[in-house]
Amino acid sequence: MRRWGYRFVVTPMVESIDVLALGLNAEQQRRLFKFSDARGEVVALVGERTIPVARLVAGKLRSAALPLRLCYAGAVLSADEGRFHQRRETYQVGAELVGASGPVADAEVIALAARCLEAAGLRRYQVDVGHSEFFQGIMDAVRLPVAVKAGVRSALAARDFVALEELLARTPLRSAEHELLLRFPALRGGSEILEAAGGLVRNRRSEQALAELARVQELLVAHGLGAVVGLDLGAIRDFDYYTGVIFEGYGPDLGRPVAQGGRYDRLLERFGRPAPATGFVVQLDLVWELLARGGRAPLPRLDAAIAWTGSGHATAMRLASTLRLFGMRAVVDTESRREREARAWWRAVGAENLIQCPGTKTVAWTANSGRTRSLPPEQVAARLAGSPS
Protein backbone atom coordinates (compact mmCIF):
# COMPACT_ATOMS: atom_id res chain seq x y z
CA MET A 1 0.00 0.00 0.00
CA ARG A 2 2.94 2.28 0.60
CA ARG A 3 3.83 1.78 -3.06
CA TRP A 4 0.49 3.37 -3.87
CA GLY A 5 1.37 6.39 -1.73
CA TYR A 6 -0.69 5.45 1.30
CA ARG A 7 0.81 6.63 4.60
CA PHE A 8 0.78 4.09 7.40
CA VAL A 9 -0.98 5.48 10.45
CA VAL A 10 -1.43 4.03 13.91
CA THR A 11 -4.66 4.78 15.72
CA PRO A 12 -5.42 4.02 19.37
CA MET A 13 -6.82 0.69 20.48
CA VAL A 14 -9.02 2.46 23.01
CA GLU A 15 -11.40 5.26 22.05
CA SER A 16 -14.02 7.25 23.88
CA ILE A 17 -17.45 5.75 23.32
CA ASP A 18 -18.74 9.20 22.33
CA VAL A 19 -16.27 9.34 19.46
CA LEU A 20 -17.08 5.86 18.21
CA ALA A 21 -20.83 6.52 18.53
CA LEU A 22 -20.51 9.20 15.85
CA GLY A 23 -20.03 6.51 13.25
CA LEU A 24 -21.66 3.35 14.57
CA ASN A 25 -25.28 2.28 14.72
CA ALA A 26 -26.83 0.99 17.93
CA GLU A 27 -26.16 -2.66 17.13
CA GLN A 28 -22.51 -1.99 16.31
CA GLN A 29 -22.14 -0.03 19.55
CA ARG A 30 -23.64 -2.89 21.50
CA ARG A 31 -20.91 -5.22 20.20
CA LEU A 32 -18.04 -3.09 21.57
CA PHE A 33 -16.02 -4.06 24.62
CA LYS A 34 -16.75 -1.15 26.96
CA PHE A 35 -15.22 -0.13 30.24
CA SER A 36 -14.53 3.09 32.11
CA ASP A 37 -11.28 4.94 32.63
CA ALA A 38 -10.06 6.52 35.90
CA ARG A 39 -12.24 9.60 35.39
CA GLY A 40 -15.33 7.50 34.90
CA GLU A 41 -15.55 8.15 31.17
CA VAL A 42 -16.79 5.20 29.18
CA VAL A 43 -14.26 3.99 26.65
CA ALA A 44 -14.26 1.05 24.27
CA LEU A 45 -11.84 -1.16 22.37
CA VAL A 46 -12.13 -0.36 18.70
CA GLY A 47 -14.26 -2.71 16.62
CA GLU A 48 -13.09 -1.24 13.31
CA ARG A 49 -10.62 1.48 12.35
CA THR A 50 -12.33 3.72 9.84
CA ILE A 51 -13.81 5.88 12.58
CA PRO A 52 -10.47 6.36 14.39
CA VAL A 53 -8.92 7.28 11.03
CA ALA A 54 -11.73 9.79 10.40
CA ARG A 55 -11.04 11.32 13.79
CA LEU A 56 -7.36 11.52 12.94
CA VAL A 57 -8.10 13.29 9.65
CA ALA A 58 -10.38 15.80 11.35
CA GLY A 59 -8.06 16.15 14.36
CA LYS A 60 -4.29 15.78 14.29
CA LEU A 61 -4.16 15.88 10.49
CA ARG A 62 -6.55 18.85 10.30
CA SER A 63 -4.03 21.03 8.51
CA ALA A 64 -2.85 18.30 6.13
CA ALA A 65 -3.98 18.97 2.58
CA LEU A 66 -6.61 16.71 1.06
CA PRO A 67 -6.73 14.24 -0.49
CA LEU A 68 -5.10 12.09 2.16
CA ARG A 69 -4.13 8.50 1.51
CA LEU A 70 -3.87 6.54 4.74
CA CYS A 71 -3.54 2.88 5.59
CA TYR A 72 -3.53 0.89 8.81
CA ALA A 73 -3.29 -2.60 10.22
CA GLY A 74 -4.23 -4.02 13.55
CA ALA A 75 -6.51 -5.95 15.80
CA VAL A 76 -10.15 -5.10 16.30
CA LEU A 77 -12.38 -6.49 19.01
CA SER A 78 -15.96 -7.59 19.18
CA ALA A 79 -17.71 -8.51 22.41
CA ASP A 80 -19.99 -10.93 20.57
CA GLU A 81 -18.80 -14.34 19.66
CA GLY A 82 -18.81 -14.53 15.92
CA ARG A 83 -21.23 -16.83 14.19
CA PHE A 84 -18.30 -18.70 12.74
CA HIS A 85 -15.67 -18.65 15.41
CA GLN A 86 -15.07 -18.00 19.06
CA ARG A 87 -12.53 -15.31 18.30
CA ARG A 88 -13.19 -11.94 19.82
CA GLU A 89 -10.05 -10.44 18.36
CA THR A 90 -9.54 -10.37 14.61
CA TYR A 91 -7.01 -8.67 12.37
CA GLN A 92 -7.71 -6.14 9.69
CA VAL A 93 -5.66 -4.27 7.14
CA GLY A 94 -7.30 -1.28 5.53
CA ALA A 95 -6.86 1.92 3.60
CA GLU A 96 -8.81 5.16 3.29
CA LEU A 97 -8.70 7.79 0.57
CA VAL A 98 -10.11 10.96 2.10
CA GLY A 99 -10.93 14.11 0.19
CA ALA A 100 -11.43 12.69 -3.27
CA SER A 101 -14.74 11.89 -4.88
CA GLY A 102 -15.68 10.42 -8.22
CA PRO A 103 -15.03 7.21 -10.13
CA VAL A 104 -11.27 7.70 -10.41
CA ALA A 105 -10.90 7.67 -6.63
CA ASP A 106 -13.39 4.79 -6.30
CA ALA A 107 -11.49 2.72 -8.85
CA GLU A 108 -8.14 3.45 -7.20
CA VAL A 109 -9.33 2.10 -3.87
CA ILE A 110 -10.93 -0.98 -5.44
CA ALA A 111 -7.76 -1.70 -7.42
CA LEU A 112 -5.66 -1.30 -4.30
CA ALA A 113 -7.92 -3.72 -2.42
CA ALA A 114 -7.58 -6.26 -5.23
CA ARG A 115 -3.80 -5.92 -5.28
CA CYS A 116 -3.76 -6.38 -1.50
CA LEU A 117 -5.57 -9.70 -1.86
CA GLU A 118 -3.00 -10.74 -4.47
CA ALA A 119 -0.12 -9.60 -2.30
CA ALA A 120 -1.58 -11.63 0.55
CA GLY A 121 -1.21 -14.70 -1.65
CA LEU A 122 -4.74 -15.27 -2.93
CA ARG A 123 -4.52 -16.66 -6.45
CA ARG A 124 -8.24 -16.77 -7.14
CA TYR A 125 -10.58 -14.05 -6.01
CA GLN A 126 -13.29 -11.82 -7.40
CA VAL A 127 -14.40 -8.31 -6.61
CA ASP A 128 -18.08 -7.39 -6.89
CA VAL A 129 -18.76 -3.70 -7.34
CA GLY A 130 -22.13 -2.11 -6.63
CA HIS A 131 -23.60 1.27 -5.82
CA SER A 132 -25.71 2.19 -2.81
CA GLU A 133 -27.42 5.02 -4.70
CA PHE A 134 -28.89 2.54 -7.16
CA PHE A 135 -31.00 1.11 -4.35
CA GLN A 136 -31.77 4.52 -2.82
CA GLY A 137 -33.03 5.75 -6.21
CA ILE A 138 -35.31 2.76 -6.53
CA MET A 139 -36.68 3.35 -3.05
CA ASP A 140 -37.37 7.00 -3.95
CA ALA A 141 -39.11 6.06 -7.16
CA VAL A 142 -41.08 3.03 -6.14
CA ARG A 143 -44.66 3.95 -5.36
CA LEU A 144 -45.37 2.50 -1.95
CA PRO A 145 -46.93 3.71 1.29
CA VAL A 146 -44.35 4.97 3.79
CA ALA A 147 -44.92 2.06 6.18
CA VAL A 148 -44.43 -0.47 3.40
CA LYS A 149 -41.24 1.27 2.30
CA ALA A 150 -39.84 0.91 5.81
CA GLY A 151 -40.78 -2.76 5.67
CA VAL A 152 -39.06 -3.17 2.31
CA ARG A 153 -35.88 -1.63 3.70
CA SER A 154 -35.79 -3.86 6.73
CA ALA A 155 -36.65 -6.98 4.71
CA LEU A 156 -33.77 -6.20 2.35
CA ALA A 157 -31.41 -5.46 5.22
CA ALA A 158 -32.34 -8.88 6.69
CA ARG A 159 -31.96 -10.42 3.19
CA ASP A 160 -35.46 -11.79 3.59
CA PHE A 161 -36.82 -11.98 0.05
CA VAL A 162 -39.85 -13.99 1.09
CA ALA A 163 -41.04 -11.09 3.27
CA LEU A 164 -40.14 -8.65 0.50
CA GLU A 165 -42.24 -10.59 -2.01
CA GLU A 166 -45.20 -10.62 0.38
CA LEU A 167 -44.94 -6.87 1.00
CA LEU A 168 -44.78 -6.06 -2.68
CA ALA A 169 -47.49 -8.55 -3.61
CA ARG A 170 -49.91 -6.70 -1.34
CA THR A 171 -49.48 -3.38 -3.18
CA PRO A 172 -51.60 -3.01 -6.30
CA LEU A 173 -49.13 -0.84 -8.18
CA ARG A 174 -46.57 -2.79 -10.14
CA SER A 175 -43.61 -1.14 -11.73
CA ALA A 176 -40.22 -1.94 -13.12
CA GLU A 177 -38.84 -0.96 -9.72
CA HIS A 178 -40.86 -3.74 -8.08
CA GLU A 179 -39.29 -6.27 -10.40
CA LEU A 180 -35.83 -4.94 -9.70
CA LEU A 181 -36.30 -5.23 -5.95
CA LEU A 182 -37.50 -8.82 -6.26
CA ARG A 183 -34.60 -9.75 -8.46
CA PHE A 184 -32.08 -8.11 -6.14
CA PRO A 185 -30.01 -11.22 -5.35
CA ALA A 186 -29.66 -12.00 -9.06
CA LEU A 187 -28.57 -8.56 -10.28
CA ARG A 188 -25.01 -9.67 -10.77
CA GLY A 189 -22.89 -9.96 -13.88
CA GLY A 190 -20.75 -8.05 -16.36
CA SER A 191 -21.40 -4.74 -18.08
CA GLU A 192 -24.50 -6.21 -19.81
CA ILE A 193 -26.27 -5.95 -16.46
CA LEU A 194 -25.89 -2.16 -16.50
CA GLU A 195 -27.82 -1.99 -19.74
CA ALA A 196 -30.47 -4.39 -18.50
CA ALA A 197 -30.94 -2.34 -15.33
CA GLY A 198 -30.75 0.93 -17.25
CA GLY A 199 -33.78 -0.16 -19.25
CA LEU A 200 -35.75 -0.74 -16.07
CA VAL A 201 -35.05 2.26 -13.85
CA ARG A 202 -36.66 5.61 -14.48
CA ASN A 203 -35.13 7.79 -11.82
CA ARG A 204 -32.13 10.09 -11.86
CA ARG A 205 -30.50 8.75 -8.72
CA SER A 206 -30.33 5.18 -10.02
CA GLU A 207 -29.39 6.25 -13.52
CA GLN A 208 -26.51 8.31 -12.23
CA ALA A 209 -25.38 5.36 -10.11
CA LEU A 210 -25.35 3.16 -13.20
CA ALA A 211 -23.34 5.75 -15.14
CA GLU A 212 -20.79 5.95 -12.32
CA LEU A 213 -20.53 2.17 -12.17
CA ALA A 214 -19.91 1.98 -15.90
CA ARG A 215 -17.06 4.47 -15.52
CA VAL A 216 -15.59 2.65 -12.52
CA GLN A 217 -15.64 -0.60 -14.45
CA GLU A 218 -13.83 1.00 -17.39
CA LEU A 219 -11.20 2.32 -15.03
CA LEU A 220 -10.77 -1.06 -13.36
CA VAL A 221 -10.17 -2.64 -16.75
CA ALA A 222 -7.50 0.01 -17.28
CA HIS A 223 -6.07 -0.96 -13.88
CA GLY A 224 -5.65 -4.46 -15.34
CA LEU A 225 -8.42 -5.96 -13.25
CA GLY A 226 -11.04 -6.65 -15.91
CA ALA A 227 -10.91 -10.38 -15.30
CA VAL A 228 -11.67 -10.30 -11.58
CA VAL A 229 -14.22 -7.50 -11.40
CA GLY A 230 -17.96 -8.17 -11.55
CA LEU A 231 -20.91 -5.88 -11.07
CA ASP A 232 -23.45 -6.52 -8.37
CA LEU A 233 -26.38 -4.11 -8.31
CA GLY A 234 -28.03 -6.14 -5.56
CA ALA A 235 -25.25 -5.74 -3.01
CA ILE A 236 -26.90 -5.38 0.37
CA ARG A 237 -24.87 -3.38 2.83
CA ASP A 238 -25.40 -0.81 5.52
CA PHE A 239 -27.48 1.60 3.45
CA ASP A 240 -27.28 4.36 6.05
CA TYR A 241 -23.49 4.47 6.03
CA TYR A 242 -22.46 4.04 2.41
CA THR A 243 -23.15 6.83 -0.06
CA GLY A 244 -21.81 5.60 -3.38
CA VAL A 245 -19.74 2.87 -4.98
CA ILE A 246 -19.43 -0.19 -2.72
CA PHE A 247 -17.53 -3.43 -3.21
CA GLU A 248 -16.79 -6.83 -1.75
CA GLY A 249 -13.94 -9.26 -2.39
CA TYR A 250 -14.59 -13.00 -2.36
CA GLY A 251 -12.20 -15.92 -2.26
CA PRO A 252 -13.09 -19.36 -3.59
CA ASP A 253 -15.52 -21.39 -1.46
CA LEU A 254 -15.51 -19.14 1.54
CA GLY A 255 -18.97 -18.17 2.70
CA ARG A 256 -18.12 -14.58 3.51
CA PRO A 257 -16.35 -11.64 1.86
CA VAL A 258 -12.62 -11.34 2.65
CA ALA A 259 -12.58 -7.65 1.77
CA GLN A 260 -15.24 -4.97 1.95
CA GLY A 261 -15.31 -1.31 1.21
CA GLY A 262 -17.04 1.63 -0.32
CA ARG A 263 -17.72 5.33 -0.36
CA TYR A 264 -18.88 7.04 2.82
CA ASP A 265 -19.11 10.75 2.15
CA ARG A 266 -21.09 11.65 5.27
CA LEU A 267 -18.81 10.35 8.03
CA LEU A 268 -16.12 13.04 8.09
CA GLU A 269 -18.60 15.88 8.55
CA ARG A 270 -19.66 14.35 11.86
CA PHE A 271 -16.10 15.01 13.02
CA GLY A 272 -16.20 18.60 11.82
CA ARG A 273 -14.22 18.27 8.61
CA PRO A 274 -16.66 17.51 5.78
CA ALA A 275 -14.94 15.53 3.04
CA PRO A 276 -15.78 12.74 0.65
CA ALA A 277 -14.05 9.47 1.46
CA THR A 278 -13.74 5.89 0.35
CA GLY A 279 -11.83 2.96 1.75
CA PHE A 280 -11.74 -0.74 2.40
CA VAL A 281 -10.73 -3.37 4.89
CA VAL A 282 -9.26 -6.84 4.35
CA GLN A 283 -10.09 -9.49 6.96
CA LEU A 284 -6.73 -11.13 7.55
CA ASP A 285 -8.18 -14.05 9.50
CA LEU A 286 -10.24 -14.98 6.46
CA VAL A 287 -7.28 -14.58 4.12
CA TRP A 288 -5.34 -16.93 6.35
CA GLU A 289 -8.21 -19.42 6.31
CA LEU A 290 -8.23 -19.38 2.51
CA LEU A 291 -4.47 -19.84 2.29
CA ALA A 292 -4.52 -22.62 4.86
CA ARG A 293 -7.23 -24.45 2.90
CA GLY A 294 -5.05 -24.29 -0.19
CA GLY A 295 -2.14 -25.64 1.87
CA ARG A 296 -0.28 -22.39 1.34
CA ALA A 297 -0.44 -20.74 4.72
CA PRO A 298 2.70 -18.64 4.79
CA LEU A 299 5.06 -19.87 7.47
CA PRO A 300 8.24 -17.90 7.99
CA ARG A 301 10.67 -19.20 5.40
CA LEU A 302 14.21 -20.03 6.49
CA ASP A 303 17.02 -19.85 3.96
CA ALA A 304 19.64 -21.86 5.77
CA ALA A 305 19.97 -24.29 8.64
CA ILE A 306 23.61 -24.42 9.69
CA ALA A 307 24.79 -27.50 11.59
CA TRP A 308 28.28 -27.94 13.06
CA THR A 309 30.61 -30.29 14.88
CA GLY A 310 33.73 -29.46 16.88
CA SER A 311 35.69 -26.49 15.54
CA GLY A 312 33.05 -25.99 12.85
CA HIS A 313 31.03 -23.88 15.31
CA ALA A 314 33.08 -20.73 14.65
CA THR A 315 32.74 -21.28 10.87
CA ALA A 316 29.00 -21.75 11.28
CA MET A 317 28.61 -18.48 13.15
CA ARG A 318 30.71 -16.57 10.62
CA LEU A 319 28.80 -18.04 7.70
CA ALA A 320 25.46 -17.23 9.34
CA SER A 321 26.37 -13.58 9.86
CA THR A 322 27.50 -13.29 6.25
CA LEU A 323 24.20 -14.72 5.04
CA ARG A 324 22.26 -12.36 7.33
CA LEU A 325 24.19 -9.43 5.88
CA PHE A 326 22.68 -10.40 2.54
CA GLY A 327 19.22 -10.38 4.06
CA MET A 328 18.85 -14.12 4.37
CA ARG A 329 17.41 -15.98 7.34
CA ALA A 330 19.86 -18.38 8.87
CA VAL A 331 19.67 -20.54 12.00
CA VAL A 332 22.73 -22.00 13.69
CA ASP A 333 22.19 -25.24 15.59
CA THR A 334 22.44 -25.05 19.38
CA GLU A 335 24.26 -28.33 19.69
CA SER A 336 26.77 -30.37 17.77
CA ARG A 337 25.07 -32.78 15.34
CA ARG A 338 26.41 -35.21 12.79
CA GLU A 339 25.11 -36.33 9.41
CA ARG A 340 21.87 -38.13 10.19
CA GLU A 341 20.88 -36.05 13.24
CA ALA A 342 21.80 -32.89 11.34
CA ARG A 343 19.48 -33.83 8.48
CA ALA A 344 16.63 -34.58 10.89
CA TRP A 345 17.15 -31.18 12.52
CA TRP A 346 17.18 -29.51 9.09
CA ARG A 347 13.81 -31.02 8.24
CA ALA A 348 12.44 -30.07 11.64
CA VAL A 349 13.33 -26.39 11.24
CA GLY A 350 12.14 -26.45 7.62
CA ALA A 351 14.91 -24.48 5.92
CA GLU A 352 15.71 -24.33 2.22
CA ASN A 353 19.37 -25.29 2.61
CA LEU A 354 21.37 -27.37 5.04
CA ILE A 355 24.99 -26.39 5.61
CA GLN A 356 27.11 -28.71 7.71
CA CYS A 357 30.34 -27.32 9.14
CA PRO A 358 32.68 -30.08 10.34
CA GLY A 359 35.74 -27.80 10.51
CA THR A 360 37.17 -24.56 9.13
CA LYS A 361 38.14 -25.49 5.55
CA THR A 362 35.11 -26.82 3.71
CA VAL A 363 31.44 -27.15 4.47
CA ALA A 364 28.83 -29.55 3.05
CA TRP A 365 25.97 -27.69 1.39
CA THR A 366 22.74 -29.60 0.72
CA ALA A 367 20.12 -27.75 -1.27
CA ASN A 368 16.42 -28.56 -1.17
CA SER A 369 16.90 -30.54 -4.38
CA GLY A 370 18.90 -33.05 -2.31
CA ARG A 371 22.23 -32.49 -4.01
CA THR A 372 25.22 -32.13 -1.66
CA ARG A 373 28.43 -30.29 -2.52
CA SER A 374 31.62 -29.72 -0.56
CA LEU A 375 32.79 -26.12 -0.86
CA PRO A 376 34.68 -23.46 1.09
CA PRO A 377 32.22 -21.43 3.22
CA GLU A 378 32.81 -18.18 1.26
CA GLN A 379 31.70 -19.89 -1.93
CA VAL A 380 28.53 -21.22 -0.35
CA ALA A 381 27.70 -17.73 0.91
CA ALA A 382 28.38 -16.24 -2.51
CA ARG A 383 26.19 -18.80 -4.26
CA LEU A 384 23.32 -18.45 -1.82
CA ALA A 385 23.49 -14.66 -1.86
CA GLY A 386 23.66 -14.64 -5.64
CA SER A 387 20.80 -17.04 -6.23
CA PRO A 388 17.38 -15.54 -6.68
CA SER A 389 15.30 -16.53 -3.68
Next chain:
Amino acid sequence: MSVSIAVPTGMLLPGALRLLSHAGVMRLSAAELGRRLLVERSGVRVILVRPADVPAYVDHGAADLGIVGKDVLWESNGSHYELVDLHFGPCRLVLAVPEASKLNGPETWPPLMRVATKLPRTTAAWFEARGQAVEVVRLHGSVELAPQVGLVDGIVDLTASGRTLRENKLRVTATLGASTARLIGNQASLKTRTEAVQAMVARLREAANHGG
Protein backbone atom coordinates in the same frame (compact mmCIF):
# COMPACT_ATOMS: atom_id res chain seq x y z
CA MET B 1 -19.06 -27.19 -10.14
CA SER B 2 -21.57 -28.90 -7.86
CA VAL B 3 -24.31 -27.22 -5.87
CA SER B 4 -24.84 -28.40 -2.32
CA ILE B 5 -28.16 -28.34 -0.49
CA ALA B 6 -28.66 -28.87 3.24
CA VAL B 7 -31.96 -30.53 4.16
CA PRO B 8 -33.30 -30.85 7.72
CA THR B 9 -34.05 -34.02 9.63
CA GLY B 10 -37.49 -34.38 11.16
CA MET B 11 -40.86 -32.96 10.13
CA LEU B 12 -39.71 -31.18 6.99
CA LEU B 13 -37.61 -34.01 5.56
CA PRO B 14 -40.35 -35.77 3.55
CA GLY B 15 -41.48 -32.47 2.02
CA ALA B 16 -37.91 -31.49 1.22
CA LEU B 17 -37.19 -34.79 -0.52
CA ARG B 18 -40.48 -34.55 -2.42
CA LEU B 19 -39.50 -31.07 -3.58
CA LEU B 20 -36.06 -32.22 -4.75
CA SER B 21 -37.70 -35.05 -6.66
CA HIS B 22 -40.41 -32.85 -8.24
CA ALA B 23 -37.80 -30.33 -9.30
CA GLY B 24 -35.90 -33.14 -10.98
CA VAL B 25 -32.87 -32.46 -8.79
CA MET B 26 -32.51 -35.85 -7.12
CA ARG B 27 -34.68 -38.82 -6.23
CA LEU B 28 -33.76 -39.82 -2.75
CA SER B 29 -35.42 -41.83 -0.01
CA ALA B 30 -35.32 -40.70 3.59
CA ALA B 31 -33.86 -44.09 4.51
CA GLU B 32 -30.96 -43.75 2.07
CA LEU B 33 -30.12 -40.17 3.08
CA GLY B 34 -30.53 -41.06 6.76
CA ARG B 35 -27.99 -43.83 6.34
CA ARG B 36 -25.42 -41.89 4.36
CA LEU B 37 -26.03 -38.26 5.49
CA LEU B 38 -24.26 -37.03 2.34
CA VAL B 39 -25.30 -38.07 -1.16
CA GLU B 40 -23.65 -36.71 -4.27
CA ARG B 41 -25.00 -37.37 -7.76
CA SER B 42 -24.58 -35.63 -11.11
CA GLY B 43 -23.36 -32.33 -9.77
CA VAL B 44 -25.66 -32.05 -6.77
CA ARG B 45 -24.75 -32.76 -3.21
CA VAL B 46 -27.46 -33.23 -0.58
CA ILE B 47 -26.52 -33.23 3.07
CA LEU B 48 -28.74 -34.09 6.00
CA VAL B 49 -28.38 -31.97 9.14
CA ARG B 50 -30.45 -31.09 12.18
CA PRO B 51 -33.01 -28.35 11.47
CA ALA B 52 -31.41 -25.80 13.79
CA ASP B 53 -28.03 -26.40 12.11
CA VAL B 54 -29.17 -25.61 8.56
CA PRO B 55 -28.50 -21.84 8.84
CA ALA B 56 -25.02 -22.51 10.24
CA TYR B 57 -24.13 -24.80 7.32
CA VAL B 58 -25.39 -22.25 4.83
CA ASP B 59 -23.85 -19.18 6.49
CA HIS B 60 -20.55 -21.00 6.64
CA GLY B 61 -20.66 -21.89 2.97
CA ALA B 62 -20.60 -25.62 3.76
CA ALA B 63 -23.86 -25.71 1.81
CA ASP B 64 -24.86 -23.31 -0.98
CA LEU B 65 -28.56 -23.66 -0.26
CA GLY B 66 -30.63 -24.91 2.64
CA ILE B 67 -34.20 -25.94 3.28
CA VAL B 68 -35.36 -24.90 6.70
CA GLY B 69 -38.48 -23.89 8.62
CA LYS B 70 -39.13 -20.19 9.12
CA ASP B 71 -39.31 -20.93 12.86
CA VAL B 72 -35.61 -21.81 12.83
CA LEU B 73 -34.81 -18.58 10.96
CA TRP B 74 -36.65 -16.56 13.59
CA GLU B 75 -34.17 -17.81 16.15
CA SER B 76 -31.00 -17.29 14.11
CA ASN B 77 -29.78 -14.16 12.43
CA GLY B 78 -27.16 -15.04 9.91
CA SER B 79 -25.75 -13.67 6.70
CA HIS B 80 -27.82 -15.96 4.47
CA TYR B 81 -30.42 -14.82 1.95
CA GLU B 82 -33.95 -16.03 2.49
CA LEU B 83 -34.95 -16.72 -1.09
CA VAL B 84 -38.17 -18.67 -1.54
CA ASP B 85 -41.24 -19.63 0.45
CA LEU B 86 -41.50 -23.34 -0.33
CA HIS B 87 -45.06 -23.50 1.09
CA PHE B 88 -44.83 -26.97 2.63
CA GLY B 89 -44.62 -27.83 6.34
CA PRO B 90 -47.01 -25.13 7.58
CA CYS B 91 -47.29 -24.56 11.30
CA ARG B 92 -48.14 -21.75 13.66
CA LEU B 93 -46.22 -20.39 16.60
CA VAL B 94 -48.78 -19.90 19.34
CA LEU B 95 -49.11 -18.80 22.93
CA ALA B 96 -51.02 -21.51 24.78
CA VAL B 97 -52.23 -21.59 28.38
CA PRO B 98 -53.96 -24.27 30.48
CA GLU B 99 -57.65 -24.62 29.63
CA ALA B 100 -58.56 -23.51 33.15
CA SER B 101 -56.29 -20.45 33.06
CA LYS B 102 -57.82 -16.97 33.21
CA LEU B 103 -55.17 -15.60 30.87
CA ASN B 104 -56.59 -14.41 27.58
CA GLY B 105 -55.68 -11.14 25.90
CA PRO B 106 -52.80 -8.84 26.95
CA GLU B 107 -55.05 -7.10 29.51
CA THR B 108 -55.24 -10.34 31.52
CA TRP B 109 -51.51 -10.97 31.58
CA PRO B 110 -49.75 -10.76 34.97
CA PRO B 111 -47.13 -8.03 35.51
CA LEU B 112 -44.41 -10.60 34.93
CA MET B 113 -45.43 -13.41 32.65
CA ARG B 114 -43.57 -16.73 32.83
CA VAL B 115 -43.41 -18.59 29.57
CA ALA B 116 -41.68 -21.81 28.56
CA THR B 117 -40.49 -22.29 24.98
CA LYS B 118 -37.97 -23.82 22.62
CA LEU B 119 -37.73 -20.45 20.82
CA PRO B 120 -36.56 -17.98 23.47
CA ARG B 121 -35.47 -15.17 21.14
CA THR B 122 -38.67 -15.00 19.17
CA THR B 123 -40.75 -15.25 22.34
CA ALA B 124 -38.87 -12.51 24.20
CA ALA B 125 -39.01 -10.21 21.17
CA TRP B 126 -42.76 -10.71 20.75
CA PHE B 127 -43.60 -9.87 24.35
CA GLU B 128 -41.14 -6.99 24.36
CA ALA B 129 -42.85 -5.47 21.33
CA ARG B 130 -46.07 -5.53 23.34
CA GLY B 131 -44.55 -3.91 26.41
CA GLN B 132 -45.00 -7.04 28.50
CA ALA B 133 -42.35 -8.11 31.01
CA VAL B 134 -41.62 -11.76 30.49
CA GLU B 135 -39.47 -14.44 32.01
CA VAL B 136 -38.60 -16.91 29.31
CA VAL B 137 -37.78 -20.46 30.44
CA ARG B 138 -35.88 -22.22 27.74
CA LEU B 139 -36.75 -25.90 27.43
CA HIS B 140 -35.52 -28.48 24.94
CA GLY B 141 -38.56 -30.74 24.73
CA SER B 142 -41.99 -31.59 26.15
CA VAL B 143 -42.80 -27.92 26.53
CA GLU B 144 -46.51 -28.82 26.95
CA LEU B 145 -45.71 -30.26 30.34
CA ALA B 146 -44.38 -27.05 31.88
CA PRO B 147 -47.69 -25.24 32.67
CA GLN B 148 -49.30 -28.41 34.03
CA VAL B 149 -46.67 -28.72 36.74
CA GLY B 150 -46.79 -25.03 37.57
CA LEU B 151 -43.43 -24.09 36.08
CA VAL B 152 -44.90 -21.34 33.90
CA ASP B 153 -48.10 -19.44 33.07
CA GLY B 154 -48.08 -20.53 29.45
CA ILE B 155 -46.00 -21.83 26.59
CA VAL B 156 -44.96 -20.56 23.20
CA ASP B 157 -44.73 -23.51 20.86
CA LEU B 158 -45.14 -24.63 17.28
CA THR B 159 -48.28 -26.46 16.34
CA ALA B 160 -49.54 -27.84 13.04
CA SER B 161 -52.91 -29.34 14.00
CA GLY B 162 -53.24 -28.28 17.64
CA ARG B 163 -53.69 -31.90 18.71
CA THR B 164 -50.76 -32.08 21.11
CA LEU B 165 -51.98 -28.91 22.80
CA ARG B 166 -55.50 -30.28 23.22
CA GLU B 167 -54.21 -33.57 24.56
CA ASN B 168 -52.32 -31.65 27.21
CA LYS B 169 -55.35 -29.53 28.10
CA LEU B 170 -53.89 -26.33 26.68
CA ARG B 171 -55.73 -23.73 24.61
CA VAL B 172 -54.33 -21.18 22.18
CA THR B 173 -54.74 -17.52 23.15
CA ALA B 174 -52.56 -15.81 20.57
CA THR B 175 -50.66 -16.53 17.37
CA LEU B 176 -47.12 -15.15 17.19
CA GLY B 177 -46.46 -16.10 13.61
CA ALA B 178 -46.92 -18.59 10.80
CA SER B 179 -44.11 -20.72 9.49
CA THR B 180 -43.47 -22.72 6.34
CA ALA B 181 -40.34 -24.22 4.84
CA ARG B 182 -37.98 -21.70 3.25
CA LEU B 183 -35.11 -21.90 0.83
CA ILE B 184 -32.06 -20.01 2.05
CA GLY B 185 -28.83 -19.31 0.19
CA ASN B 186 -25.24 -18.53 1.07
CA GLN B 187 -24.25 -14.95 0.38
CA ALA B 188 -20.97 -15.80 -1.34
CA SER B 189 -22.35 -18.73 -3.34
CA LEU B 190 -24.91 -16.41 -4.89
CA LYS B 191 -22.10 -14.03 -5.84
CA THR B 192 -19.28 -16.31 -6.86
CA ARG B 193 -21.19 -19.14 -8.54
CA THR B 194 -24.18 -17.12 -9.59
CA GLU B 195 -25.32 -19.16 -12.57
CA ALA B 196 -25.30 -22.66 -11.09
CA VAL B 197 -26.83 -21.54 -7.80
CA GLN B 198 -29.47 -19.27 -9.35
CA ALA B 199 -30.48 -22.02 -11.77
CA MET B 200 -31.03 -24.36 -8.84
CA VAL B 201 -33.02 -21.70 -6.99
CA ALA B 202 -35.21 -21.20 -10.05
CA ARG B 203 -35.89 -24.94 -10.36
CA LEU B 204 -36.83 -25.29 -6.72
CA ARG B 205 -39.00 -22.16 -6.84
CA GLU B 206 -40.79 -23.52 -9.88
CA ALA B 207 -41.42 -26.89 -8.23
CA ALA B 208 -42.62 -25.26 -4.99
CA ASN B 209 -45.07 -23.01 -6.80
CA HIS B 210 -46.58 -25.89 -8.71
CA GLY B 211 -47.71 -28.13 -5.89
CA GLY B 212 -44.30 -29.58 -5.03
